[in-house]
Amino acid sequence: MNKKNMKTLRRLTGNRAFSLVRLTTAVALISGAAAMAFTAASPTGDAGSNMRVVSNMQVVNCDRGEEIARALARAEPGDTIRVTGTCFERVSIKTDRITLDGQGAATLDGGGGPTSEFDGVVTIDGASGVTIQGFTVQNGPGEGILGTHGAAFSMIRINDNLGPGAVINGTSIIEIRGAQVEASRNGGPGLVAGSNSQLAVFSFADSQGSTFTIDANGGAGIVLADSILNVFRSESTITITNSPLGILVVAGKIISPDGVGTFVIENNGVGLDFGLDGTALLVGGWTVRNNGTGVRGDGAGVLTFISIPSNPSAITGNGVDVDLRFGARATIEGVDVGTITCDSTVLSRGTTVCP
Numbered sequence: 001m002n003k004k005n006m007k008t009l010r011r012l013t014g015n016r017a018f019s020l021v022r023l024t025t026a027v028a029l030i031s032g033a034a035a036m037a038f039t040a041a042s043p044t045g046d047a048g049s050n051m052r053v054v055s056n057m058q059v060v061n062c063d064r065g066e067e068i069a070r071a072l073a074r075a076e077p078g079d080t081i082r083v084t085g086t087c088f089e090r091v092s093i094k095t096d097r098i099t100l101d102g103q104g105a106a107t108l109d110g111g112g113g114p115t116s117e118f119d120g121v122v123t124i125d126g127a128s129g130v131t132i133q134g135f136t137v138q139n140g141p142g143e144g145i146l147g148t149h150g151a152a153f154s155m156i157r158i159n160d161n162l163g164p165g166a167v168i169n170g171t172s173i174i175e176i177r178g179a180q181v182e183a184s185r186n187g188g189p190g191l192v193a194g195s196n197s198q199l200a201v202f203s204f205a206d207s208q209g210s211t212f213t214i215d216a217n218g219g220a221g222i223v224l225a226d227s228i229l230n231v232f233r234s235e236s237t238i239t240i241t242n243s244p245l246g247i248l249v250v251a252g253k254i255i256s257p258d259g260v261g262t263f264v265i266e267n268n269g270v271g272l273d274f275g276l277d278g279t280a281l282l283v284g285g286w287t288v289r290n291n292g293t294g295v296r297g298d299g300a301g302v303l304t305f306i307s308i309p310s311n312p313s314a315i316t317g318n319g320v321d322v323d324l325r326f327g328a329r330a331t332i333e334g335v336d337v338g339t340i341t342c343d344s345t346v347l348s349r350g351t352t353v354c355p
Contacts, residue, residue: 056080062087068100068108083135090140092123093130102135102156110140115162115187120146132156133179143167144186147174157182164188165217169195169227182213189219190243193227193252200230201261210236220245221268224252224278231256239264246271246291249278249300259284259308266290271318274300274328284311286335294318294338297328297346307334324354 056079058071063085071081072091080099083106090110093100100122102108110121119142124130132153137144140161145153147168156179158165165183168174174193183190191214193199199222201210214221221240222229224247231238238261240246246265247254249272256263263286265271271291274280279301286305288294294315297303303324307313314336315321321338324330324346332340332352342354 057082059084060087061085062089062106072098090119090121090123092125093127094125096127097129098127099131099133100135101133104134106134107136107138109138110144110161112139112162113141115141119163120144120167121161122146137161143188144183147172153179153181157184158186158190159183160185162187164192164219165190167192167194168199169193169197172197173200174198175200180211180213182215183221184213184215184217187218189223189248190214190217190221190240192223192225193229194223194225195227197227198230199224199228201232201236212236212238214238214240214243216242219243220248220273222247224249224254226251228253228255231258231261233258233260235260235262237262237264239266240268240271241266242268244269245273246288248273248275249280250275251277253278254280254282256285257281257283259311261285262311263287265294268292270294270296271315272296274298274303277301280304282306282313284308284313286313286315288315288321289317291318292320293323294321295323297324297330299326300324300328303328303330305330305332305335307336312336322352324348 056076058081060066060068060071060081060083062083067089068081068083068087068091069089072093075081075095075098077096080101082101082103086107086109088109088111108121121137121140121144122132123146133156136157136159138160142163143166144158144161145166165186221243246268265288268291270293271288272295274297276299281304283306305313316336316338320341322340324342327345329347331350333350335352337352340352340354342348346354348354
């Protein structure tokens with residue numbers, strides 16, 4: 001991302017704890033399946049620990065004073081660490097293909113403190129293929145989860161952190177697969193995807209029914225900064241509510257071409273905010289309502305909104321439904337749009353055009 005786009009992003013998010021990091025290539029799967037194929041040799045516990053090691057699965061009970069950090073120190077690639085209880089610690093994952101499994105009930109609590117950058121409750125540091133599932137990650141002084149190489153989230157709640165809920169950057173692919181993910185009440189954005197990364201929901205059978213719920217964050221629900229949100233042939237639901245911005249797109253893209261996803265963008269200051277060079281191809285399934293502004297394009301690239309009978313789209317009931325400025329180009333075809341305003345630099349076509 002160039003400096004101009006970086007400055008624009010910082011101004012629009014207003015998030016003092018947000019910063020982008022450059023990362024190397026990683027591919028991560030967000031899978032609802034808790035099982036993994038275990039092939040590595042089993043790590044062994046030290047004499048001073050009650051932590052149990054079964055095959056290459058370690059079991060950590062934080063309510064008995066055991067620590068995830070100690071398990072990570074002895075973990076080998078492909079290991080699973082199964083956790084129970086509430087863990088008051090911040091952990092750094094440096095080993096590839098580690099799975100942290102909270103079994104739907106464990107909590108990782110960062111202990112709060114003054115707001116700081118690059119201080120995640122969970123930091124993925126140079127490791128790829130990491131999966132975090134079944135946890136509540138909360139009370140981080142910075143990010144809830146800071147992915148400095150790539151991560152996977154499944155059945156996870158990332159709430160009440162002073163900075164962003166999760167920051168993932170650098171040619172990483174975050175795939176939601178059979179997962180329920182929540183990012184709410186964080187001081188910054190719910191999720192930041194930057195530096196040529198990708199948040200994706202693909203058409204695999206176990207991707208169907210995935211949900212991503214984002215509510216009441218201090219910044220945008222999702223920030224796409226030089227990155228992409230892809231939804232391909234997946235009957236999944238993304239809901240973003242009660243935040244200053246629903247989705248902020250700066251030099252990034254939203255692509256949902258198959259008309260089977262469901263998106264509810266509601267009760268935000270701006271529902272969909274396309275800044276400099278932000279683009280979209282949105283076919284079916286979008287409900288943008290009760291926001292201050294439904295869709296804003298200011299210096300945006302090409303914006304395409306298409307409704308289909310089997311999964312209609314509507315941008316209605318907002319203070320201003322569509323507001324286009326500064327050279328934005330829009331195709332709006334079949335979408336139920338209440339009001340639209342444009343300046344003289346905008347090009348529009350379709351069933352709804354600039355007045």
